[in-house]
Each structure stands twice: as structure tokens, then as C-alpha cells.
Amino acid sequence: MEDSIERPLLGHYNLWVTYPHRPFRKWHKCSSWLLLACLLTSSCASYRSPLPSLDPPSEDEETRISREFRREAKKHFQYVNNPEIERYIVRIGQRILSVMGPQPFDYRFFVVADSQLNAFAVPGGSIFFYTGLIERAKSTSEIAGVMGHEIIHIKGRHMARHSGPDAISLLSLVGMLLLARSGAGAQAAGAVGQAVSATRQIAYSRQLEMEADTLGVRYMASAGYNPAGSLGFLKTLNEERALNPIDLPAYMMTHPVTQERVANVQLVIRSLGELEIKSDGPDELKKMQMILRLERQETDKVIEEYEKIVAQNPENGEALHLLAFAQHYKGQLSQARKNYQKAKTLNPEDPALYRDLGRLYTTSGDFSTARASFDRAVAMDPKEPLNYLYLGELLEKENDLRTAAGAYLNAHRLSPLWDKPPARLALIYAKLDRLGDAYYYRARSSMLQDEDERAISEFEKAIKILGENSPRGQTIKDELKILRSRRR
Ligand SMILES: [Zn+2]
Incomplete structure (x- = not known):
């Protein structure tokens, strides 16, 4: 029964990705980190310097810092809950990481709905981009x-290397967080709030900023991005x-x-010589910026703007695609279809176009054409989980729940740290009356949202139904062990 569903939906796109498990060492609450926290936090310190000599945090500790931070940040930030935007940022991050060799952390990327031009990284692999930055960027x-x-x-573990009289910022931020975690009541809550707002000051x-510029430019270029973008962003800031x-x-x-930063980046770019810049067709940024505007209810304005662009240049396939996308959003399905079709003749090699077209056909109930469009998108870009997520939506509409589960499983395997596919799987299995599997995937999704207690209770329910000796039983036992060991 299990195996009939637990295989990838499309045999020749068999892309299994192993779920990363890392050994977890017990966090020492009394470590020098907490001592530092006390020294940096006015609530329990009467002086701030000199700083104690400090062992840098271990990788496990940084992983823990990241998780604690994410858990608090969720209460203070509003995240963009849009699969396209989420995947866009993750794709960029993963592509750069892919040229950097094995990493000690699971990197996580988040988009904060905030008009400020900002981005920051927390030790242990969490990176936050504000929509204000995405909207102002030019490419x-x-x-x-x-x-x-x-x-x-993060990779250079700059927090650990950062020292000096201005060591407030990250160290105090993390210190406050940990103190708040072990402390009590209102004071703790206040400290956490301060910690999260202190991210503005990271x-x-x-010297470390120069290092981040230098190596960042090199790695983005190895990943096939135009390093001039780095310089361009400095210009955008100015x-x-x-x-x-x-x-x-x-x-x-x-x-x-x-001047020093600009000169340094210019020098690094020159030192890279001739480069091979990967082009994946139209720059996706425009679409992301459009989605953010659509979500801000600027639909009519967006459509008007794109109609003008298309009127000036009817052969602009990218503009036609985006116009169609906005029209679909507004519910103008027949206009959207017409413009997608035109865009398709101009840009026949763009998988995102077939994916969007598939979604339009799903909306308009033309399921077989939708399926053909998704199949085309998958054939062109078999490693993009969005293709499977949307295909799953179509199959659900067709009431083919078992195949839909296969599609979501593909998305989950391709992007194991994305919480959306397991959340969908949980719903599907509940509909299929497979409650053990439903709890299992709900627990996975909770884990990815850093909701450990919820995950523990869901895993416990899952194992009760599935049995300890079931194929999934051992995995659940292992997960429960990890989750319980990091309980505070
Ligand atoms: Zn920096």
C-alpha cells in the first residue's frame, strides 16, 4: 500500500534527494555564550567590558542559534507566503551554495514582507531578504x-570572528535571545523583541565586510551570475x-x-577575467516584482503598464507573459490565454511560461491541456519543485489524489527544507484516510517551521497509528530522538 504511492510520480524524473540529518550535540546552557549574554545585557550586568575571552560557538551551536532566532523572528516578521517568491530566493541561494562545496549547515531563506531595503544573515544558515530589497533591485x-x-x-563564521568594542550587534542579539530563552516572563519577552529589532544593526x-564582498563576488560568478550585479547593487544603494x-x-x-568597497569589488571582477554567464532566459526578477505589486492590490495599474509595453513592442515575449500573468491574477482568463499563447510562440523554451499556462488551464477547468503544459514544464526543468506543486494542485482538482500525492512527494524530495509540499501531503493523506501518513507529513511540515513541540506530538500520533516496526517507524523514532534532545 505504502509503496504504491511512495514512488516519484514520473519514473524518468526519478530525483531522490536525501533528507539531511545532522548529528546533534547537546547545547550547553552554561557555555560562555550565556555568560557573554549576561555581560552584554543590562538586565544582569553592571558592566560591559572587558569582554571575557570567548570560545567561538561550535557549528552545532550556530545551528541552534539559527533555529532559536527563526522561532522568535516568526512572531515579529511577516513572511511572504507565495511559492514563486519563496522558490526564487531559494534558487539563487542554492545555486551559489552549489559551487561552494559541502556546508556544515542547512541554509534556510526567508522573504520578509517589509518595504525597507534590507537583508541579513544569522549564524547557522538563516538568510532573510526584505521585499523592499527585491523591489528595488534591478536584476x-x-x-x-x-x-x-x-x-x-555565515560560511566565514564572521560572528565568531567579530570582536572589538562595537561587538554589540550580533553577539548581543544572540545573547539576548538565549538569555530570554532561559530567563522568565515579561523581561524575557522584551529582550527577544529587542534582539529581533537589533537585526537592523548587524x-x-x-575587514569582514570586504571579505564578504570579495568572496561573495567570486562565488556568485562561479555560479554563473554576472558579477557586475554586485557592483550594480552598490549603485542601487547609492x-x-x-x-x-x-x-x-x-x-x-x-x-x-x-570608495574602498567599490574599488575592491571592481578589482575582484577584473581579476575574474572572461566569464561564462549562464542565462536562463528572461530575468525572473521582473515577475517577482510584479507578484509583490499584485499582492499589494496594484493589479489594474500593473496591467495598464504592461499593456503599454506590449503596445509599443508586440514582439516582447517576456512582457506578454507577464501581462498574461497579471490578467490571470485579475480573472481575465481569455485575455490571459491569448497573451500566453503569443508569448509561447516568441519564447518557446521558457519552462516558467508552460507552468503558468498550466495554472491558467487548471483555473479554467481545461485539465488535459493543463496536464500537457505541466508535462512540458517538467520535461524542460525536471528539478524545479514548483512544477510538481502546481501539477499536484491540478491533480487534486481532478480528484486524482494518489497521483497528486506522487507529485507533492517529488516537490518534497527536490526541496526537502520547503514546508509547503509536506503540508500538502498531510492534507492529501488525510483525505485518503491514511491518518498515520497525514500526521507524519504534518510533523515534517511543523519541523520545517521550527515548531518542535507540535512536531513531537504529531510524530507520536503517527507512530501510534503506523506502528514502530513499520517502514516509517524507524524514521519517526530517529526524528523524535532529535527533537526531544533539543528540548529546552
Ligand atoms: Zn555584510
């Missing part, structure tokens, strides 16, 4: 420039300052654009 390579830079702060030394000299962008407060 994906600019975003990749920021991504490369932030990944280097600033490293000049323009923002000129437009708005009083209210400086948050990113600029922590990353001032100095």
Missing part, C-alpha cells in the same frame, strides 16, 4: 550579489540614498557604500 544578479555576500558572513568590521537622504535604507546603515 537577479544584484540579488545574487547580496546573497553571495550574506552567505559568506554590522561586521570593515541611488536610494540620493532619493531619500534622511531615511537611509537599513542595509546601508550596516553596509555603507565606501
Whole structure:
């Protein structure tokens, strides 16, 4: 029974990805980190310096810091809950990481719905982009420039190396968090709030910023992004300052654009020589910026703008695609279909176009054409989980739940740290009356949302139904062991 569903939906797209498990060492609450927390936090320290000599946090500790931070940040930030935007940022991050060799952390990427121009990284692999940055960037390579830079702060373990009189920022932030975790009541809650708002001030030394620029540019270029994007982003920041000299962008407060930085980035780019820039067709950034505007209810304005662009240049396939996308969003299905079709003749090699077209046909109830479009998207880009997520939606509409489960499983395997596919799987299995599997995937989704207690209770329910000796029983036991060991 189990095996009849637990195989990838499409045999020749058999892309199994192993779920990363890492050994977990017990977090020492009395470590020097907490001592530092006390010294940096006014609630229990009467002096701030000199700082104690401090062992840098271990990788496991940084992983823990990241998780604790994410758990608190969820209460303070509103995340963009859109699969396209989520995948866009993850794709950029993963592509840069893919040229960096094995990593000690599971990197996680989040998009915060906030109009500030900002991005930051938390030790242990969590990277946050604000929508304000995505909207102001001029190309994906600019975003990749920021991504490369932030990944280097994490990979280079800059927090551990950061020291000096201005060591507030990250150290105090983490200290406050941990103190808050072990402390009590209202004081703790206040400290956590401060910690999260202190992310605005994450600033490293000049030397570490230069290192992040230098290595970030090199890695983004190896990943096939145009390194000029890094320079372009510095320009974007400067323009923002000129437009708005009083209210400086948050990113600029922590990353001032100095002559030295610009010269350094220019030098690094020159040292890279001739490069092979990968082009995956149209720059996806425009679509992301459009989605953010659509979600802000600017649909009519967006459509009007794109109609103008298309009127000026009817052969602009990318503009036709985006116009159709906005029209679909507004419910103008027949206009959308017409424009998608035209775009298809102009850009026949763009998998995202077939995916969007598939979604349109799903909406309009033309299921077989929708299926053909998704199959085409999958054939062109078999490693993109979005293709399977949307295919799953279509199959659910057709009431083919078992095949839909296969599609979501593919998405889950391709992107094991994405919480959406397991959440869908949980719903499907509940509908199929397979409650053990439903609890299992709900627990997976909870884990990915850092909801450990919820995950424990769901895993417990799953194992009760499935049995300890079932194929899934051992996995659940292992997960429960990890989850319980990191309980506070
Ligand atoms: Zn930086």
C-alpha cells in the first residue's frame, strides 16, 4: 500500500534527494555564550567590558542559534507566503551554495514582507531578504550579489570572528535571545523583541565586510551570475540614498557604500577575467516584482503598464507573459490565454511560461491541456519543485489524489527544507484516510517551521497509528530522538 504511492510520480524524473540529518550535540546552557549574554545585557550586568575571552560557538551551536532566532523572528516578521517568491530566493541561494562545496549547515531563506531595503544573515544558515530589497533591485544578479555576500558572513563564521568594542550587534542579539530563552516572563519577552529589532544593526568590521564582498563576488560568478550585479547593487544603494537622504535604507546603515568597497569589488571582477554567464532566459526578477505589486492590490495599474509595453513592442515575449500573468491574477482568463499563447510562440523554451499556462488551464477547468503544459514544464526543468506543486494542485482538482500525492512527494524530495509540499501531503493523506501518513507529513511540515513541540506530538500520533516496526517507524523514532534532545 505504502509503496504504491511512495514512488516519484514520473519514473524518468526519478530525483531522490536525501533528507539531511545532522548529528546533534547537546547545547550547553552554561557555555560562555550565556555568560557573554549576561555581560552584554543590562538586565544582569553592571558592566560591559572587558569582554571575557570567548570560545567561538561550535557549528552545532550556530545551528541552534539559527533555529532559536527563526522561532522568535516568526512572531515579529511577516513572511511572504507565495511559492514563486519563496522558490526564487531559494534558487539563487542554492545555486551559489552549489559551487561552494559541502556546508556544515542547512541554509534556510526567508522573504520578509517589509518595504525597507534590507537583508541579513544569522549564524547557522538563516538568510532573510526584505521585499523592499527585491523591489528595488534591478536584476537577479544584484540579488545574487547580496546573497553571495550574506552567505559568506555565515560560511566565514564572521560572528565568531567579530570582536572589538562595537561587538554589540550580533553577539548581543544572540545573547539576548538565549538569555530570554532561559530567563522568565515579561523581561524575557522584551529582550527577544529587542534582539529581533537589533537585526537592523548587524554590522561586521570593515575587514569582514570586504571579505564578504570579495568572496561573495567570486562565488556568485562561479555560479554563473554576472558579477557586475554586485557592483550594480552598490549603485542601487547609492541611488536610494540620493532619493531619500534622511531615511537611509537599513542595509546601508550596516553596509555603507565606501570608495574602498567599490574599488575592491571592481578589482575582484577584473581579476575574474572572461566569464561564462549562464542565462536562463528572461530575468525572473521582473515577475517577482510584479507578484509583490499584485499582492499589494496594484493589479489594474500593473496591467495598464504592461499593456503599454506590449503596445509599443508586440514582439516582447517576456512582457506578454507577464501581462498574461497579471490578467490571470485579475480573472481575465481569455485575455490571459491569448497573451500566453503569443508569448509561447516568441519564447518557446521558457519552462516558467508552460507552468503558468498550466495554472491558467487548471483555473479554467481545461485539465488535459493543463496536464500537457505541466508535462512540458517538467520535461524542460525536471528539478524545479514548483512544477510538481502546481501539477499536484491540478491533480487534486481532478480528484486524482494518489497521483497528486506522487507529485507533492517529488516537490518534497527536490526541496526537502520547503514546508509547503509536506503540508500538502498531510492534507492529501488525510483525505485518503491514511491518518498515520497525514500526521507524519504534518510533523515534517511543523519541523520545517521550527515548531518542535507540535512536531513531537504529531510524530507520536503517527507512530501510534503506523506502528514502530513499520517502514516509517524507524524514521519517526530517529526524528523524535532529535527533537526531544533539543528540548529546552
Ligand atoms: Zn555584510
